[in-house]
Amino acid sequence: MAIPRILVVDDDSEMRQMMTQFLRQNGTIALPASSEREVQSHLDGGRVDLILLDVMLGDENGLQICRRLREEQDVPVIMVSALSADHQRMAGYAVGADDYITKPFNPELLLARVKAVLSRARRSSSLVHRRNTKTFRFAGWTYRAKSQEVLSPDNIQVALSQRETALLQVLLANPHIPLTRTEIAVAFDVTGSTSQSTEAMGRSIDVLVGRLRSKIETNPKAPQILKTERGVGYVFSVDVTAEDE
Amino acid sequence: MAIPRILVVDDDSEMRQMMTQFLRQNGTIALPASSEREVQSHLDGGRVDLILLDVMLGDENGLQICRRLREEQDVPVIMVSALSADHQRMAGYAVGADDYITKPFNPELLLARVKAVLSRARRSSSLVHRRNTKTFRFAGWTYRAKSQEVLSPDNIQVALSQRETALLQVLLANPHIPLTRTEIAVAFDVTGSTSQSTEAMGRSIDVLVGRLRSKIETNPKAPQILKTERGVGYVFSVDVTAEDE
DNA sequence: GCACCTATGTAACAACGTGCAACAAAATCG
């Protein structure tokens, strides 16, 4: 592979500079950025192999950015944050981050984890790094991330609400992996800092699942796509492919 | 099958049991192991989606095992260790681990990181991944693993519950071999592991067997397929053939 | 044969998880 290109996203200029400098001294191309807009322009402009993403970016939220990135493409993301509580870490993983590193960190260790993520991405390089993967297909259905529209196998357009779209995105990012209600809720509540108790969230996820099923399942009574894992949660149990627009 | 299979490698039986139990309670198949030999036999024997590998394994070294694994295969590895110094973590990443978790850890966080690694692996190789949707035939009956349905000799569809399906799968995997109630229970992971006396688990298996019989036996009073081995357990006493879909 | 004991079959029940309709609250839009 060519020299890895790493996007360093942090609004603290000192931290940003330290990371870019260190990464450059260790054989990578480090590209600084401090806002989602800059991230997008880099993604549009050229190849990016990895994103180091700060969680607290001024008024922007790194977790939300990560979730949006996941919806569009498959570029590896390592969250970097001073928030070290377990539920905050879990929120990072829930939105699809590949790793979560807390500040302050040992630069050498950061480098090791960067290489680990790059290594895995490289080992399965066939489909990774595809740019502009904004259309998902599953079981004959099509989901266009940009317009947040769903097309049935008959090409009939189905409108999803915001919550239903968010649920579908989480599921599409984790096909064949059973997700607990808590994990789904955490992925939604990206602002974080919520409790992680199962009881506190009530049955809203169940109802939401039912609503999504009524729109995408041929027979909601016997779901083929979004299946229930009794005592655990729910699974998106069909294959998902991501394609270019 | 869609459920992720995770190999839990630790020589501390208590820790191993805790991890396997927790993973099983969260929708994965957890396979315990305590030595490199056992790891190899699992890798030879069936699909493994992820390995949780303790660093200190008696006289064996988890790092070396991980390195050897990397030379041969591409299975994701998460190192688990009480060694938390930076250079020890870096050693883990250096031998190709995908993540490095230090003991003691929050099980929920472990689960989040397990799923993060699984998610990336799945996304990267979605096409390589093939479902083994096998079809079993026995005594005129057909069992389709994917839909968890059985078709009677008359091609009448019969729906099985989760537990009944699990029982049938265990039986289909062990035709003509008498299984004790404990063995069946362990296969379900009713309790997590061994220490269950026959009395402690009650009669749930008996009742379950009865329920399955009522669905697949022509005359449940005189079972021809799922026979009782008095004082021992139960036997699936007809031949089984398995085909790929 | 009989009495006796133990293992198993199973109906009835309880505990629990989930689907869903109906309602309430909140957000959105004109």
Added chain:
DNA sequence: CGATTTTGTTGCACGTTGTTACATAGGTGC
């Protein structure tokens, strides 16, 4: 502002799973 859509909550129905009590089958010793 009211109208409409979306989202969360609640109660109930229903299926699944484990427990219990009792009936029955199989075995043993007499």
